Amino acid sequence: MSRTDTYIDENLPRFREELFDFLRIPSVSANADRRPDMQRAADWLAHEMRGAGLEVSVHATAGHPVVLGEWRGAGAGAPTVLIYGHYDVQPAEPLELWTSPPFEPTVRDGRIYARGSVDDKGQLYMHVKALEALARSEGKLPVNVVLVAEGEEEVGSDNLVPFLEQMKNRLACDYVVVSDSGMVAPGIPTIGASLRGLAYFQIDVDGPGKDLHSGSYGGAVLNPATVLCRIIASFHDADWHATIAGFYDQVRPAEEARDQIAQVPFDEEKLREETGAQALVGEKGYATLERLWVRPTVEVNGLLSGYTGEGSKTVLPAHAMAKVSCRLVPDQDPQKIADLFEAHVRRVSPKEGVTVKVTRMHTGLAWRAQLGGPLYEAAARALEAAFGRPPVYAGEGGSIPIVSDFERVLGAPVLLMGFGLPGENAHAPDEWLDIDTWQRGLHASARLLQELAPG
Amino acid sequence: MSRTDTYIDENLPRFREELFDFLRIPSVSANADRRPDMQRAADWLAHEMRGAGLEVSVHATAGHPVVLGEWRGAGAGAPTVLIYGHYDVQPAEPLELWTSPPFEPTVRDGRIYARGSVDDKGQLYMHVKALEALARSEGKLPVNVVLVAEGEEEVGSDNLVPFLEQMKNRLACDYVVVSDSGMVAPGIPTIGASLRGLAYFQIDVDGPGKDLHSGSYGGAVLNPATVLCRIIASFHDADWHATIAGFYDQVRPAEEARDQIAQVPFDEEKLREETGAQALVGEKGYATLERLWVRPTVEVNGLLSGYTGEGSKTVLPAHAMAKVSCRLVPDQDPQKIADLFEAHVRRVSPKEGVTVKVTRMHTGLAWRAQLGGPLYEAAARALEAAFGRPPVYAGEGGSIPIVSDFERVLGAPVLLMGFGLPGENAHAPDEWLDIDTWQRGLHASARLLQELAPG
Numbered sequence: 001m002s003r004t005d006t007y008i009d010e011n012l013p014r015f016r017e018e019l020f021d022f023l024r025i026p027s028v029s030a031n032a033d034r035r036p037d038m039q040r041a042a043d044w045l046a047h048e049m050r051g052a053g054l055e056v057s058v059h060a061t062a063g064h065p066v067v068l069g070e071w072r073g074a075g076a077g078a079p080t081v082l083i084y085g086h087y088d089v090q091p092a093e094p095l096e097l098w099t100s101p102p103f104e105p106t107v108r109d110g111r112i113y114a115r116g117s118v119d120d121k122g123q124l125y126m127h128v129k130a131l132e133a134l135a136r137s138e139g140k141l142p143v144n145v146v147l148v149a150e151g152e153e154e155v156g157s158d159n160l161v162p163f164l165e166q167m168k169n170r171l172a173c174d175y176v177v178v179s180d181s182g183m184v185a186p187g188i189p190t191i192g193a194s195l196r197g198l199a200y201f202q203i204d205v206d207g208p209g210k211d212l213h214s215g216s217y218g219g220a221v222l223n224p225a226t227v228l229c230r231i232i233a234s235f236h237d238a239d240w241h242a243t244i245a246g247f248y249d250q251v252r253p254a255e256e257a258r259d260q261i262a263q264v265p266f267d268e269e270k271l272r273e274e275t276g277a278q279a280l281v282g283e284k285g286y287a288t289l290e291r292l293w294v295r296p297t298v299e300v301n302g303l304l305s306g307y308t309g310e311g312s313k314t315v316l317p318a319h320a321m322a323k324v325s326c327r328l329v330p331d332q333d334p335q336k337i338a339d340l341f342e343a344h345v346r347r348v349s350p351k352e353g354v355t356v357k358v359t360r361m362h363t364g365l366a367w368r369a370q371l372g373g374p375l376y377e378a379a380a381r382a383l384e385a386a387f388g389r390p391p392v393y394a395g396e397g398g399s400i401p402i403v404s405d406f407e408r409v410l411g412a413p414v415l416l417m418g419f420g421l422p423g424e425n426a427h428a429p430d431e432w433l434d435i436d437t438w439q440r441g442l443h444a445s446a447r448l449l450q451e452l453a454p455g
Numbered sequence: 456m457s458r459t460d461t462y463i464d465e466n467l468p469r470f471r472e473e474l475f476d477f478l479r480i481p482s483v484s485a486n487a488d489r490r491p492d493m494q495r496a497a498d499w500l501a502h503e504m505r506g507a508g509l510e511v512s513v514h515a516t517a518g519h520p521v522v523l524g525e526w527r528g529a530g531a532g533a534p535t536v537l538i539y540g541h542y543d544v545q546p547a548e549p550l551e552l553w554t555s556p557p558f559e560p561t562v563r564d565g566r567i568y569a570r571g572s573v574d575d576k577g578q579l580y581m582h583v584k585a586l587e588a589l590a591r592s593e594g595k596l597p598v599n600v601v602l603v604a605e606g607e608e609e610v611g612s613d614n615l616v617p618f619l620e621q622m623k624n625r626l627a628c629d630y631v632v633v634s635d636s637g638m639v640a641p642g643i644p645t646i647g648a649s650l651r652g653l654a655y656f657q658i659d660v661d662g663p664g665k666d667l668h669s670g671s672y673g674g675a676v677l678n679p680a681t682v683l684c685r686i687i688a689s690f691h692d693a694d695w696h697a698t699i700a701g702f703y704d705q706v707r708p709a710e711e712a713r714d715q716i717a718q719v720p721f722d723e724e725k726l727r728e729e730t731g732a733q734a735l736v737g738e739k740g741y742a743t744l745e746r747l748w749v750r751p752t753v754e755v756n757g758l759l760s761g762y763t764g765e766g767s768k769t770v771l772p773a774h775a776m777a778k779v780s781c782r783l784v785p786d787q788d789p790q791k792i793a794d795l796f797e798a799h800v801r802r803v804s805p806k807e808g809v810t811v812k813v814t815r816m817h818t819g820l821a822w823r824a825q826l827g828g829p830l831y832e833a834a835a836r837a838l839e840a841a842f843g844r845p846p847v848y849a850g851e852g853g854s855i856p857i858v859s860d861f862e863r864v865l866g867a868p869v870l871l872m873g874f875g876l877p878g879e880n881a882h883a884p885d886e887w888l889d890i891d892t893w894q895r896g897l898h899a900s901a902r903l904l905q906e907l908a909p910g
Contacts (some may be wrong), residue, residue, distance in 0.1 A: 061646075080745040194671055196637045200767045209731015215853030218754045219784050220744035221732040225755035226687060235689030237679070276664015276773075281808035291674035299673045300680035301770050304509075306757035307778060312816040314780060314853075315756050322680075323762060325769060327673050353736035361767040381562055398670030398769075418844075427668070 003452070004138040008130070008442045014127045015442070016112070016435070018048065018418035020105045020270070022087075022121050023114040028110035029064055029088035029155045038064045038151050041087045045149055048125070052132035054147060059167075061159035064088060064151030068167075069123035071131075071145045077376075078454050079174035080144040084406065085124030086153035086180065089116035090427045097429035112434050119426040123419055123435040124149055126438060130445035143342070148172055153180070157402050164409040175375045175413060175452065176406045179441070181396060182420030184264055186437065189383035189391040189444070192416025193260060194293055197328035197366030198399045199337045200301075202359040203231065203345065205320045211306065214316040222353035225305040228320040231356065234348040235324075238285035242298050244344040245363035250331045254290045257395070261289045263393045274423065293395025296337075297327045323361075327397065334363035360384045367414075369393070375415050383417070386444035417444070456839045459905070463585070463897045469530065470584045470897070471567070471890070473503065475560040477542075477576050478569040484519055484543035484610045493519045500604055503580075507587035509602060514595075516614035519543060519606030523583045523622075526586075526600045533909050534629035535599040539861065540579030541608035541635065544571035545882045552884035564891050565776050572888035574881040578634040578874055579604055581893060585900035597908035601628055608635070612857050619864040630830045630907065631822045631861045634896070636851060637875030639719055641892065644838035644846040644899070647871025648704050648715060648833070649748055652685060652783035652821030654792045655756075657814040658686065658800060660775045666761065669771040677773065677808035680760040683775040686811070686856040689803040690753045690779075694739035697753050699799040705786045709745045710793075712850070716744045719847045729878065748850025751792075758775075789818035819856035822869075824848070833906035838872070841899035874897070 008015075027041035028034040042065045045058045054069030067087070072080075092102035092115045100106035105114035112122065148171070150160050157396065160437040164171060183190040192217050206215070207224035237243050266289055272280050282291040291297075301324065306317030326337055342358045349356040369376070371393060396416075403414050418443035425431045461469075482496035483489045499518045501511045509524030527535075547570045555561035560569035567577065582602065589596050603626070603805035605615050619626060638645040662679035663672070692698050721744055727735050736873070737746040746752075756779065761772030781792055797813045804811040824831070826848060838846040851871075858869050874896035880886045 051876075056606035073772045113807045127482040169653050197669070197768070200769070202767075207732055212730055214754045214780060215653070215753075215755060216851075217730055217747070217784055218852060219750055219752040220743050220852075221730050221733050221753050222736045225758050226691070228758070229684035229687035229755065230691075232681060234819075236685075271675065275667055275672055275676050277662055277808060279713075279807040279809065280675050281805065282477060282674050282675045288675050292672070295674055297674040299678050299771055300761065301669060301768060302763045302772070302777075303680050303683070303758045303775060304763040305759075308759040308776065312657075312778060312780070313756060314653070314655070316754055320758060321763070323767060325669060326769070327670055350736065351731060355733065362706065380642035397673060397675075398668060425672065438757070442598065 002248045003180050005443055007133045007137040008439070012439060016281040019122060020126050021434055022125055023105045023116055024103055026103045027088050027116070027151065028091050029152050030091050038088065042067050042151060045087050048128055049147060052128050054131065054133035054145070059163065063159045066151070066160070066163050067149040069147035071141050073140055074142065074144045078143045079452055080146060080172065081128045081449060081452060082146040082148060082171060082173040082410070084148050084176060084178045085127065086120045086150045087124060088154050089119065089121065089152040090154050094429065095118060099430055100248050112435060113430055113432045115431055117431055118420045118424045119159070119431065120153065120180045122433040122438060124427065124443070125433065126419070126446050127179065133440065133442070134446050134449060138210065142450045143254045145449070146171055159254045159424045160402055160408065161405050164405060166341070168409060171410060173410060173412050175415065176410065177415045177417060179418050180400065181416050181418030182422065182424065183211045183418065183437070184266070184392060184394050185319065186421055186434070188389065190264060190394050190418065191369070191379060191389040191391070192396055193369050193371065193393040194330060194395040194417065195367040195400050195403055196397055197332065197334055198325060198364040199328060199334045199341065199361070200323070200325040200361040200363070202361055203228065203322045203324060203342060204357045204359070206355045207353065208316065209319045212316040214314040218316055222350060223316055224354050225317050225320040227354050227356070228305065228322055229349060231345055232300060232322060232324065242296065244298070247296065250333065251296060251329055252331070254286055254294050257290065257294045260393050263291065264289065264394050289395065290455050292330050292397040296329050296332060298324065299341060300324055304374055328366045330366045330368040332366060334365060338363060364399045365404040367404045369416065370413055373413065375413050378448055379415050379417055381451050382444045382447035385447050388439040403428065411446050456700060459588050459901045460898055462592040463894070463901065466588070467894060474577060477580055478560045478571055479558055481558045482500060482543050482571070482606065483546050484607050485546050494545065497522050497606060500542050503583055504602060507581065507583050508590035509586065509600070514618065518614045521606070521618050522604040524602035528595055529597065529599045533559050533598045534907055535601060535627065536904060536907060537601040537603060537626060537628040537631045537865070537867065538582045538597070539603050539631060539633045540582065541575045542579060542607050542906060543606040543609050544574070544576065545609050545645050546671065549884065552582045554885055566887040568884055568887045568888060569887055570584030572886055573875045573879045574886065575608065575635045577888040577893060578896070581874070581896045582634065582900050585897050588897070589901050589904060597905045600904070601626055606878060612838050616860050616864065619860065623864060630870065631865065631869050632872060632903065633858060634873050636871050636900055637877065638873065638892070639721070639847060639849050641876055641889070642842065643720060644826070644842040644844065645849050646834060646846045647851055647873065648824050648826065648848040649785060649850040650653065650822040650858055651852055651856050652787065652789055653780060653817070653819040654789045654796065655780040655816040656796060657816055658683065658777045658779060659812045659814070661773065661810045662808065663771065663773045666773050666878050667771040669769040673771055677805060678771055679809050680772050680775040682805060683760065683777055686800055687755055687777060687779070695737055696739070697751065699795050700754070701795045702751065702792065705788065706751060706784055707786070708750050709741055712745065712749045714849050716748065719744065719849050744850070747852040749784050751784050751787060753779065754782070755779055783821045785821045785823040787821060789820060791894070793818060819854045820859040822859045824871065825868055825890055828868065829907065830868050833903055834870050836873055836906050837899045837902035840902050841895040862879070
């Protein structure tokens with residue numbers, strides 16, 4: 001056990017108390033009236049980062065500030081590691097579903113319950129404390145470090161890319177480490193192998209000039225709700241393959257990922273329970289993890305038309321609306337997919353009687369880790385040391401657009417090394433962080449930097 | 456010109472003032488706080504019916520009262536004619552869209568603007584005044600008369616059928632006359648040839664136990680909104696024929712109605728303008744009036760699932776709901792159609808991963824006039840005398856379930872003889888009644904009873 005590891009274990013109770021202080025600040029980026037709390041969280045974090053030996057600056061943006069920490073003492077011969085995290089949290093509502101108050105951290109069954117405990121204050125602060133442990137136990141850090149903490153991850157990171165582009169030279173680095181994800185199961189250290197991208201649309205179908213009486217007019221005019229349903233039904237065949245022409249052209253064969261996926265322990269029944277669905281059902285010819293990680297989807301996110309209250313009303317709606325999004329996989333180009341999507345909707349829409357409009361809401365690139373190389377080798381050793389077993393490489397069905405942004409703007413590979421656990425309620429009531437896993441994460445974070453040190 | 460006709464024309468200004476008093480009472484049956492106004496309207500009407508020579512009784516129901524007027528002076532050798540109307544009105548909201556206040560009748564361009572002017576106070580009062588004209592000008596009515604005015608037509612007539620069944624013997628009659636509909640065009644007297652029936656359903660699709668993140672879970676579970684859209688899309692083929700097995704089994708060939716429909720002046724472009732739709736589009740192989748009058752439909756009345764607010768939210772909805780109704784034609788049995796509908800939904804629903812539930816909301820029989828016989832012959836003569844041309848026989852796409860109820864409970868044929876006009880805004884702001892048409896309706900109503908007199 002290294003001096004750094006000893007320092008971490010001995011100081012863990014204090015780290016925990018400090019994290020509690022961080023969690024008590026209700027830094028909800030979505031709420032305009034939490035702006036003072038956002039500033040307080042940024043200032044608190046800046047103070048703690050200074051305590052860990054970093055030079056810290058707080059950068060105002062059009063939204064919430066970015067906290068930047070730097071340590072360049074390892075010299076030009078050592079690599080520079082950029083660590084990313086965020087200090088903003090999701091809204092806590094509905095408050096009545098929390099067992100203990102969301103901004104009063106409470107320990108139960110070895111877990112810290114609080115909004116932001118795992119997403120992402122706990123994981124961000126883990127890196128801060130690992131840096132402190134390295135600095136105090138060894139007198140210096142093993143590599144140059146840049147720590148970027150943003151306050152807008154939960155509201156779309158609108159100001160992060162402009163910040164990265166503006167600060168590109170100062171943020172230049174060899175590796176990027178992001179801890180804002182989870183492990184596939186307790187005790188199984190997990191490296192993110194891929195993220196899905198996104199192309200999100202709204203479809204509006206306009207028919208009659210106003211809601212009509214479905215008796216007096218039904219049969220004589222097209223019903224926009226029916227038309228919308230036919231458009232949506234046209235997106236998949238009977239086997240749940242997407243039917244949008246060209247949709248799969250850039251998708252790599254799932255076979256390529258099968259070996260990697262086979263390494264990941266996966267309990268299908270547990271996932272089914274987690275969803276509350278009767279059964280897991282999806283695209284024919286693919287296993288569940290393939291469907292989630294390496295296959296794109298077309299999902300309806302919302303539907304609205306006509307009368308939706310209690311009872312019945314015989315209305316023929318003037319308008320019908322759907323929100324539809326595609327989860328994308330590498331190497332699908334979101335803009336190209338958006339073009340194909342629009343062309344498909346145009347093709348299947350009636351030629352007269354209704355107007356069908358597709359609005360592009362937003363897009364995000366999918367990402368695939370370039371596994372291997374010094375960063376991934378170091379991470380594997382660090383995680384094995386902390387958890388007593390080598391990591392697995394797991395895909396993620398969701399999207400973290402900033403991962404691609406870091407690679408694109410800074411030209412450095414990104415490592416996704418997260419310490420959440422299944423069922424952690426990241427965006428739900430009773431969010432929690434497992435204390436034992438967090439402690440192993442502290443060791444892994446410190447060890448990763450040591451493993452990346454030159455020679 | 457008969458004495459009765461002269462009486463009508465001479466007294467028209469007074470009739471109009473009286474109708475204004477009736478229209479000033481805001482008898483909105485849907486609003487609980489209008490209950491005193493409902494009673495006031497019933498009492499006002501009872502008083503006026505007495506003034507026309509009827510014996511009047513006001514009958515309390517579980518809802519609003521039924522006003523019953525009777526005159527049996529024509530003796531056993533004369534037929535008994537039951538006239539039906541309703542004194543309740545639709546809510547007037549949105550008030551800001553009215554040019555003049557809804558309960559302050561105002562004359563503009565030969566029309567009376569007020570809530571209830573055409574639906575149905577104006578048409579009901581027309582019969583009351585025709586009875587007065589006959590009684591005062593001839594000293595007696597030409598036939599026995601029963602007048603039934605209910606106060607719940609706009610809220611489903613829940614208490615009318617129980618009233619009819621309970622009073623069956625007292626209400627025994629040879630003919631039923633209903634004036635609660637319209638004419639196909641100004642100057643074209645119109646007899647209702649058919650009404651469509653209804654079978655109304657709610658479809659609920661339940662998938663995951665809660666809304667899920669569409670990234671983390673999309674692809675692994677069925678999306679209930681997509682499933683719902685596929686069910687709805689399965690209701691029609693590419694030509695907008697319904698595909699529910701057995702749906703058309705009881706439907707008579709449209710050819711049977713073509714001659715009758717050909718008599719009806721119909722301006723397709725005017726109907727299109729009325730709907731505000733780009734184009735009239737419907738079931739292939741049928742003309743617009745056939746689609747509206749003699750072909751059944753399957754219409755979506757409402758859709759709701761997932762996120763429907765502004766912007767985007769990447770939710771995979773737990774639940775999706777649709778309101779769907781079939782307009783039925785004679786001789787479709789609503790219960791049988793409901794069985795076929797449910798069987799269809801079951802057949803096209805996924806076998807696992809979601810639960811699909813169909814709820815039957817309500818049903819109503821379609822109706823077809825048994826044209827011909829003394830009632831229709833008398834009506835044709837009366838309308839030709841009042842309008843200077845013979846009537847046309849027009850279908851109606853909507854449903855008036857009480858029409859079938861009258862025929863079923865009382866065993867007498869029903870005549871639909873209405874004096875509304877296209878664009879009358881019956882359930883909308885700026886409802887109006889055309890004064891010239893109303894005057895002709897007064898003559899037609901009186902003449903109808905004279906034509907039905909024996910010998």
